[in-house]
Amino acid sequence: MSRVHVTCTINGDPVEFLCDGGQTLLDALRDEVGLTGAKEGCGTGDCGTCSVVMDGRLLCSCLVLAAEAEGSIVSTVEGMADGDDLHPLQQCFLEGAALQCGICTPGFLIAAKALLDRNPDPTETEVRYGLAGNLCRCTGYDKIVRSVMDAAKKINAGTGDHH
Amino acid sequence: MTITEPKPSYKYVGTRLVRPDGLEKVTGRARFAADLNIAGQLHAVVVRSPHAHARIVSIDTSAAEAMPGVKSVITGDDFPAVDSSHRQYDMCVNVIARDKVFYEGHAVAAVAAATLKQAQAAAAAVKVDYEVLPAVLTIDEALADNAPVLHSHMLTRGAEPPAEAASNVAAVTRFSGGNIEAGFAEADIVIEREFSTKPVHQGYIEPHACVADTGQDGYATIWCSSQGHFNVRSSTATLLGWETTRIKVMPAEIGGGFGGKTTIYLEPLAVALSSQAGRPVKMVMTRSEVFRATGPSPSTKIRVKLGAKKDGTLIAGDAYLVYSNGAYAGAGGMLGAMTVFESYNIANFGVEALDVVMNTARSAAYRAPAAPLTAFATETVLDEIAEKLGIEAMELRLKNAVTEGDLSTMGFPLARIGFVECLEAIRSHPHFNAPLAPNQGRGLAAGYWFNIGESSSATVNLNEDGTATVVTGSPDIGGSRASMALMAAEELGIDPHDIRPVVGDTEAVGFTDVTEGSRATFATGMAVVQACRNMVVELRGRAAKMMEVEVDDINWVDGHAVYVGNGDSASGSSGDSAAKESLSLAAIARKAKRTGGPLTATGSLEAHGAGPAFAVHLCDVEVDPGTGVVRIVRYTAAQDAGTAIHPSYVEGQIQGGVAQGVGWALNEEYIYAPDGVMENPGFLDYRVPVASDLPMIDAVIVEVPNPAHPYGVRGVGEAGIVPPIPAVANAIHSATGCRIRDLPMSPVRVLEAITAGGASANGS
Amino acid sequence: MTVRVHLSSNLRGPTDGIADIKGSGTTVGALIDDLDHQYPGLGDTLRSGVSVVIDGLLIAHPQYHQLNDGVQVFFVPQSAGG
Known part of the structure; x- marks a missing residue:
């Protein structure tokens, strides 16, 4: 079977890769493009560990075919920091101890950024529902939710202006 | 909110250091097991039993071997026979079934091919002929008089009189104290209730994964995530019948374990496939495989009866616990017996606990099992x-x-x-x-x-710039590197940011038991403290040389060798007089070459007193x-x-x-x-x-x-x-x-x- | 030296249910040898899967642990963890 040629933008860079017709975007990111920040926790869209943003939409990259990324703009965790300047969410996750094992962290950061882009000043409940598609088995979510709310405050105060 | 007894005041211990491994984890750069790829690697998948209980009549791998891209196919026959009396028999036959499968999802073969797709196709072409046996799926079925017996060698441990016939009861444990009948007779209120629970999974978000590479020399390297890479090494060697030293295990970041990664599943298969194929082999479980074939908790039926006086004083307790540990013997019941009444003073008590087996996945430890x-x-x-x-x-x-x-x-x-x-x-x-x-x-x-305590090792290396590297053998499952850095900082008296805590591979640091039993910060922390204290002894000696004073006149204070003698011994010497009062750790580290060579210290111990x-x-x-x-x-x-x-x-x-x-x-x-x-x-x-x-x-x-x-x-x-x-x-x-x-x-x-x-x- | 020994209730088969006994030895291993002479079979019971508690310290592999005068040795089942 011939491979599909895909041209897209990933984290601001033009990227070309070849993929199988049945290959997921997650597998293409990890195996063809070499971006392993998005993880496969389930392969069925239930854990959010593979979260990326494609053309402004938060989605599970394990549920998208790589070929569908043709012409699209994709953001992954590797693109969140601006050089050495961490995104306020990344900084707040570090300072707030919002990660333990860290396997779910890339997905949470992407999902949290999508949430704040849509709703810059979420309530605790809105954060909890906004992140309900991402599983974390270590933290009990407490410090993740606090860190997202702290990041929102920082961004809204202009002290963590970014992107 | 923290409630604190009077305790020594610490400079670093008790502070909220940003975890040293955090930056890699928030930027997506941290390497978990499935993130590793090695040039030339094959991809392997496991062929699993569709039946909960069956005899393997035959396995035909010829069609699979002939398929495109396939480089190696293995079955239980590719591993040394293991006797049921072997200490790790259960682990061995759980990793790859021999004559029988004991649960749906039990591994029976594995296939390595150039691509994952090819491996999956070939796995589907492995023909296994099963003679399906009646399955035991509940505790009641396991204990029934006419129950099918899973393991013909299973004689109940602890049975009185000793068991003569095989059964599904692996062990019985009894504890007692006081006089239980008299205790209940004295009680003003007695309540007895029954409970039942199902297996649950640890649910770590990272599926099991590894890459194994067996070299031409017959030595293998394994990259994997686990709660204990020394255990991966010894268990894999046991399964393969190899000397332990033929295997080196490199710990990847671990994406959750909670007890479930204290045992192994894939590594011996990957090494065997790699040995046959002469290529590195990568294996990653799917979530479905994780659920079906890796450690759920036991399921239980529990009866507890408590008697109390009117004023609330507990006076008698009786417990009957049955823990099913899945397909093989486990210690659930035993641990249940040790915990059921441990929190309360109950003068008269009796506990009987059964550990039973049935045709579900072999249970693994799950957090306070x-x-x-x-x-x-x-x-x-x-x-x-x-x-x-x-x-x-x-x-x-x-x-x-x-x-x-x-x-x-x-x-x-x-x-x-x-x-x-x-x-x-x-x-x-x-x-x-x-x-x-x-x-x-x-x-x-x-x-x-x-x-629990167990064995831990740590090495502290002081670098020429005055920073320290702390190497331990404990996989960091929830932030233990940060704790190691804080304890080392407190001991050495330097800023924790100047300490790099790392998890060393099986050849880079002394033997260390699995990260389990809440032991990493306790026991490995003790090893780090011991290594640091040894380092301070060395530093005082080096400082004495530099100051040309007696080592006994040097104290270690806040990261400095401080001269506390009366000065006589140093008078008239050619030493650097400016340095006589105090030398920083960095100053001593800088001159290490001239005072005796590199500054390194180790700590290794079996931790008592958990x-x-x-x-x-x-x-x-x-x-x-x-x-x-x-x-x-x-x-x-x-x-x-x-x-x-x-x-x-x-x-x-x-x-x-x-x-x-x-x-x-x-x-x-x-x-x-x-x-x-x-x-x-x-x-x-x-x-x-x-x-x-x-x-x-x-x-x-x-x-x-x-x-x-x-x-x-x-x-x-x-x-x-x-x-x-x-x-x-x-x-x-x-x-x-x-x-x-x-x-x-x-x-x-x-x-x-x-x-x-x-x-x-x-x-x- | 002679030390006091307490057996947890699941380890008392060879002593016919007696909990508190005495034995001698300079190490826990030697003590177990002595106890095995007094109560045949107790050695096997105490040599595998058993920890001791001495002076409040849980010791998982006590064979060569030195015994001091006047201590009491508690034999208990080995625990595990996740």
Whole structure:
């Protein structure tokens, strides 16, 4: 079977890769493009560990075919920091101890950024529902939710202006 | 909120350092096992049994071997035979079945090919001829007189008189104390209840994964995530019949374990495939494989009977525990027996615990293994006694709680423990008397876990720029590197940011046992402290040389060698007089070449004196009377950490334990079809708590230092999962009047109980 | 030297249910040898899967642990963890 040629933008860079017709975007990111920040926790869209943003939409990259990324703009965790300047969410996750094992962290950061882009000043409940598609088995979510709310405050105060 | 006993004031211990491995993890750069790829690697998949119990008549791999891209196919025949008397027999035949399969998902063969797709296609072409056997799927079936016996060699350990015929009972454990009949006769109230629970999974988000590469020289390197890479090395060598030193294991970042990654599944298969193919082999489990073939918790049936005097004094306890450990012998019942009455003084008690086997996946340790289920039983019955006697649940526990000097179930006097302090922390918390809304209820429960010590090693290397590298052999599963850096900083007297804590491979650091039993910060922390103290001895010696004074005149103070002699011995010398008062660690490190060579020190020990951990939880629920849905509305968890080296990660361990316990209480269970096939092997149908299921979890750190640890550390990883199930159950009773004694307390079950008018699912 | 020994209740088969006994030895291993002479079979019971508690310290592999005068040795089942 011939491979599909895909041209897209990933984290601001033009990227070309070849993929199988049945290959997921997650597998293409990890195996063809070499971006392993998005993880496969389930392969069925239930854990959010593979979260990326494609053309402004938060989605599970394990549920998208790589070929569908043709012409699209994709953001992954590797693109969140601006050089050495961490995104306020990344900084707040570090300072707030919002990660333990860290396997779910890339997905949470992407999902949290999508949430704040849509709703810059979420309530605790809105954060909890906004992140309900991402599983974390270590933290009990407490410090993740606090860190997202702290990041929102920082961004809204202009002290963590970014992107 | 932290309750602190008077303790030494520390400069770094107890601070909230940003974790040293954090930056890599928030930028997506941290390397977990599945993130590793090696040039030339093959991809391998496992052929798994579709049957819960069957004899393997034959395996035909010829068609698979002939398929495109296939480089190697292995079966149980490719591994040395293992006798049932072997200490690790169960592990060996669980990794790859020999003559029989014991559960759906049991590995029977593995295939390596150039691509994953080719490997999957070839795996489907492996022909296995099974003679299907009747499957044993419940505890009652396992114990039935005419039950099919899984293992013909299984004679019940601990049976009196000794067992002569094989059965599905692996072991029986009995504990007793006092006079149980007299105790119950003296009781004013006796309550006896039965409980049942299903297997649940640890639910780590990272599936098992590894890459193995066997070289031409017959030496293999394994990159994998595990809770203990030295154990991966020895277990893999055992399975292959290799000398341990032929294998080197490189620890990847581990994406959660909770006990489930204390054993191995893939590594020997990957090494065997790599050896045959002469290429590196990568294996990654799917989530379905993780559910079907890796360690769930045991399932249980538990009966607990407690007798108390009118004033609430517990006087007699009787427990009958049956733990199913899945396909092979396990220690669930034994650990249940050791925990069921451990928190309370009960003068007269008897415990009998059975460990049984059945045709479900071999259970693995899950965070305080066995204890959440005995706590469910004991703490629920206690709650009922309190209710019937008209005594507050808190007062009943305070009245009977064990304290220092009280006897353990095992007969020894307990060392300094912080159970009463945890109870008092909850009693004085604002949550304790906060008002409840309609349909809400409040539950209190306590929990206990032993914690363990085991072997740990650490190496400290001082670098020429005055920084330190701390190498340990403990995989960092929840922030232990940060704790190691803090303890080393405290000992050496340098800023923790100048310390790089790393997890060394099996050839880079001394032997270290698995990260389990809440032991990493306790035991490996002790090794780090020992290494640092050895380093300080060396540093004082080097400083003495540089100052040309006696080493006995040098003290180590706040990262400096300080001269405390009277100055006579140094007078008239040619030494650097400016340095006579004090030399910094960096100054000594810079001149290491001239004073004796590189500065390195090690610490290796078998840690004695693990301190028991107690936890007390308070949970508010709101129950929807129309649907039976239970919502957790407020949760406060107090736990004795001994000393919290890094409070944020102590809180994190407590909060994580609560979330897992709440999932166990309300949602999680393995559902089997009548033929033993797991029906919910995915996160859609096996529902773990998500952010919107939980409120903030107020973690209250109680600090009653463990006298056996240089900083007073107790393990904190496990105790937090012990109280949540009974805390939720007691809260549901408080809200609805219903006692539910079967897990999970799903909406259907809660609604049934409400509809039945307060009666429990199994009668009350 | 002679030390006091306490057996947890699951380890008392060879002593016919007796919990508190005495034995001698300079190490826990030697003590177990002595106890095995007094109560045949107790050695096997105590040599595998058993820890001791001495002076409040839980010791998982006590064979060569030195015994001091006046201590009490508690034999208990080995625990585990996740």
